[in-house]
Amino acid sequence: MAITETAYAKLNLALHVRGRRDDGYHALETLFAFVDAGDTLVAKAAEHDRLNTIGEFAQALDNPFDNLVMRALTALPRVGGLDVTLEKNIPVAAGLGGGSADAGAVFRIIEQAHGLPDDWHQRAERLGADVPSCVRSEMAVGRGTGTELEPVDNDMSGMAVLLVNPRIPLPTGPVFKAWDGKYRGALPTGSAREIARGGRNDLRSPAVEICPPIADVLESLNETDPWMCEMSGSGATCFALYETGEHRDRAARVLAESEPQWWQMVGMLR
Known part of the structure; x- marks a missing residue:
C-alpha cells in the first residue's frame, strides 16, 4: 500500500x-x-x-x-x-x-x-x-x-496565503554572509498574529542586494492590500497573507496577468 x-x-x-x-x-x-x-x-x-x-x-x-x-x-x-x-x-x-x-x-x-x-x-x-x-x-x-x-498560540490557522517567487534561485549561504551583523532586537511575544505583525525579516535587505527582483515582488504584493507580506527565510520567495481566499485569489490573478513569468502557489496556513 x-x-x-x-x-x-x-x-x-x-x-x-x-x-x-x-x-x-x-x-x-x-x-x-x-x-x-x-x-x-x-x-x-x-x-x-x-x-x-x-x-x-x-x-x-x-x-x-x-x-x-x-x-x-x-x-x-x-x-x-x-x-x-x-x-x-x-x-x-x-x-x-x-x-x-x-x-x-x-x-x-x-x-x-x-x-x-x-x-x-x-x-x-x-x-x-x-x-x-x-x-x-x-x-x-x-x-x-x-x-x-x-509552541505558540496559532491564531493564524486558515489564513489564505499567496507565495510568489521571481524564478531566481537564491542559496542561503551568500545571504547570511551578506547580513550586516547588527542585532536589531528580540522576537516579539504573544500570539502568532502579534509576533508576525511585530516581527521582521533581518535577511530581507541582504537578499534584495543579491537579488533585486525580490523588491519588485514585495512591492507588487503590497499593492494587493494583504494583511501582511514579507520575504520568507533567506528568499527569494515572498508571501502575502489575506483574511479570505477570495481576496487572495483576486491578488493571484492580478499578479499572474502583470507578471506571468513569476511562480505562484496558493494555499492556507496550517
Missing part, C-alpha cells in the same frame, strides 16, 4: 538574526509557519531504497540521489526499503525549506510504516536546522539555529 505525504512549504513569518556563532551557523529567532501545499511524496515498500523525482522543479536538484530525501531515508532505523516518488512542486533555493520539508515528509512516512525512534528530533537536526520543525509542520517559535522549538 502506498503512503502519500505533502511536504508542506515552510514560511518564516518573522526571522530575527542574533549573531554569528563560532561554529559558522547563525543564532536566530523565528516564527515558523506552514502552508497546506508543497511537494508531494508517494512511498511504497521495496527491497531497497529508491528515489524518483518528477515535477516542474525536478531538474533543479543537482543530484537527486544525494538530496535530503535519501539522507532522511538512511537516518531512521527500519526494516526493508522504500520506493519514493518526489513530485517537486516548489522551487529549489527559495526560502521555503523545500529539501527540509521533503525530509520532514519522509519522517512522517516512516512514522506511519514503522514508527519513529525516541531520538528522532536529534536525527532530524543532523540533517539540517529546519528539518525538526518540518517533521511536524506545525507553527512554532524556533530559537538557536532554529532547532529549539517552542
